[in-house]
Amino acid sequence: MATTLYDKIWQDHVIDKNTSSAVGSEGLIYIDRHLIHEVTSPQAFAGLDDKNRKVRCPQRTFATMDHSISTRSLAIDACGPTNKLQLQTLADNCEKHGISLFPVGHQKQGIVHVMGPELGLIQPGMTVVCGDSHTATHGAFGSLAFGIGTSQVEHVFASQTLKQTKAKSMLVKVNGPLPIGITAKDIILAIIGKIGHAGATGFVIEYSGEAISALSMEERMTVCNMSIEAGAKAGLIAPDQTTFDYLEGREFAPKGDDWQEAVTYWKGLVSDEGAIFDSVVELNAADITPQVTWGTNPGQVIGVNTPVPAATDFSDPIDQDSAVKALKYMDLTPGQKLSELSVNNVFIGSCTNGRIEDMRAAAAIAKQGKVANGVTAIVVPYSVAVKQQAEAEQLDKIFIEAGFEWRLPGCSMCLGMNDDILQNGDRCASTSNRNFEGRQGRGARTHLVSPAMAAAAALAGHFADVRDYQPNAQD
Numbered sequence: 401m402a403t404t405l406y407d408k409i410w411q412d413h414v415i416d417k418n419t420s421s422a423v424g425s426e427g428l429i430y431i432d433r434h435l436i437h438e439v440t441s442p443q444a445f446a447g448l449d450d451k452n453r454k455v456r457c458p459q460r461t462f463a464t465m466d467h468s469i470s471t472r473s474l475a476i477d478a479c480g481p482t483n484k485l486q487l488q489t490l491a492d493n494c495e496k497h498g499i500s501l502f503p504v505g506h507q508k509q510g511i512v513h514v515m516g517p518e519l520g521l522i523q524p525g526m527t528v529v530c531g532d533s534h535t536a537t538h539g540a541f542g543s544l545a546f547g548i549g550t551s552q553v554e555h556v557f558a559s560q561t562l563k564q565t566k567a568k569s570m571l572v573k574v575n576g577p578l579p580i581g582i583t584a585k586d587i588i589l590a591i592i593g594k595i596g597h598a599g600a601t602g603f604v605i606e607y608s609g610e611a612i613s614a615l616s617m618e619e620r621m622t623v624c625n626m627s628i629e630a631g632a633k634a635g636l637i638a639p640d641q642t643t644f645d646y647l648e649g650r651e652f653a654p655k656g657d658d659w660q661e662a663v664t665y666w667k668g669l670v671s672d673e674g675a676i677f678d679s680v681v682e683l684n685a686a687d688i689t690p691q692v693t694w695g696t697n698p699g700q701v702i703g704v705n706t707p708v709p710a711a712t713d714f715s716d717p718i719d720q721d722s723a724v725k726a727l728k729y730m731d732l733t734p735g736q737k738l739s740e741l742s743v744n745n746v747f748i749g750s751c752t753n754g755r756i757e758d759m760r761a762a763a764a765i766a767k768q769g770k771v772a773n774g775v776t777a778i779v780v781p782y783s784v785a786v787k788q789q790a791e792a793e794q795l796d797k798i799f800i801e802a803g804f805e806w807r808l809p810g811c812s813m814c815l816g817m818n819d820d821i822l823q824n825g826d827r828c829a830s831t832s833n834r835n836f837e838g839r840q841g842r843g844a845r846t847h848l849v850s851p852a853m854a855a856a857a858a859l860a861g862h863f864a865d866v867r868d869y870q871p872n873a874q875d
């Protein structure tokens with residue numbers, strides 16, 4: 401029978417091979433990689449300690465510091481005693497249980513969803529979990545990756561397994577080549593705009609189509625990262641030559657004969673011709689324009705040249721209600737042009753868009769002008785490796801010269817668990833993935849955009865169509 405990529409990974413990981421792979425079936429699955437950070441691991445470690453248990457597979461578990469760290473200083477007490485305690489607790493727990501930790505200042509430190517791929521820890525066909533909702537990022541490698549709660553973190557620590565319910569499968573096809581100036585971020589925002597922020601609830605999404613196949617690994621990670629913002633359990637992209645080229649030679653990738661054997665296995669990790677999906681959604685890449693969220697969920701999104709909608713534009717009463725609330729919170733008027741909307745903050749970073757390619761795209765715009773008066777713009781690479789690469793390319797100099805701040809890696813203003821917090825009434829063009837009320841600070845207003853769009857907003861002081869900037873500025 402023709403099966404999907406999701407079915408194949410499920411079947412390869414259910415411990416009892418008699419487990420059904422029908423939607424809704426329950427199975428105990430083996431977990432290949434467990435990633436942890438300072439926020440969701442302490443209670444799980446405490447639970448283990450209470451029961452006198454050990455971490456079953458410390459060699460499959462990797463830790464980093466990302467949420468509670470400063471982007472201005474490497475000192476773990478730079479953001480106060482509570483953050484320091486959280487970070488020190490992670491260090492103590494990793495030491496006690498023999499888990500590799502990449503702390504602040506370490507060459508391999510980065511946001512948890514990036515650290516794994518950069519090291520070659522995430523490979524096609526694996527199951528990957530982390531106590532963090534954006535774990536779906538790793539699906540870009542054709543691995544089944546999803547966020548888990550703290551009690552599940554404890555379960556994985558103790559047993560390296562997890563009870564799971566087989567989700568439904570959704571195929572999202574993005575047909576045709578991507579137009580110039582349109583990025584992976586615009587693709588995923590357009591998808592969420594089409595299906596809604598809960599449109600994939602109960603599903604694992606597989607992304608395919610010409611526009612997806614043409615993406616780099618890092619762009620694929622951007623797409624999969626936001627699967628959760630459509631409500632999906634996970635996002636997947638079948639591995640191909642782009643995946644193998646990215647992985648080859650990375651620290652934890654298989655080597656020699658093991659590499660050849662792995663690639664042979666990975667090549668089979670595709671949905672079979674004729675595999676049945678529970679839902680199929682199609683988009684034409686040519687129709688995608690630079691996206692900007694206007695509301696307070698990532699599905700409330702429009703093209704940069706589309707006027708702000710009115711609640712009455714929506715047919716569903718729930719969407720209408722949510723639009724009324726969002727317009728009020730965001731202080732927007734129906735019909736308003738985004739190009740007339742001033743921003744006073746710009747954040748370029750996060751696990752969605754802190755990649756080297758993002759730094760390059762933003763720098764290509766930044767070199768065309770200066771940050772507008774009254775705008776604070778910060779650029780936060782998502783890992784030490786990206787920071788160093790960007791500095792080797794002198795992108796930091798371009799940003800600083802244009803009036804942006806160049807910071808140390810971490811989650812930063814994506815959710816402000818450090819001191820990168822917006823004030824009441826601030827309006828921010830942000831490359832992160834969530835625009836909920838108060839996400840970047842109480843009363844602050846977040847508009848999700850691509851890195852190039854964020855940089856353009858920084859220079860203009862309001863939203864601007866990145867396609868109006870000179871394309872050859874990237875040279």
Ligand SMILES: CC(C)[C@H](C(=O)O)[C@@H](O)C(=O)O
Pocket residue numbers: 439440467531532533534547815
């Ligand atoms: C702090 C963490 C548990 C949280 C998540 O699960 O996603 C954070 O990363 C976020 O983006 O809101």
Ligand code: SF4
Pocket residue numbers: 466467511512513532534750751752810811812814815832833
């Ligand atoms: S960058 Fe944002 S979304 Fe990503 S892990 Fe950190 S807080 Fe969560």
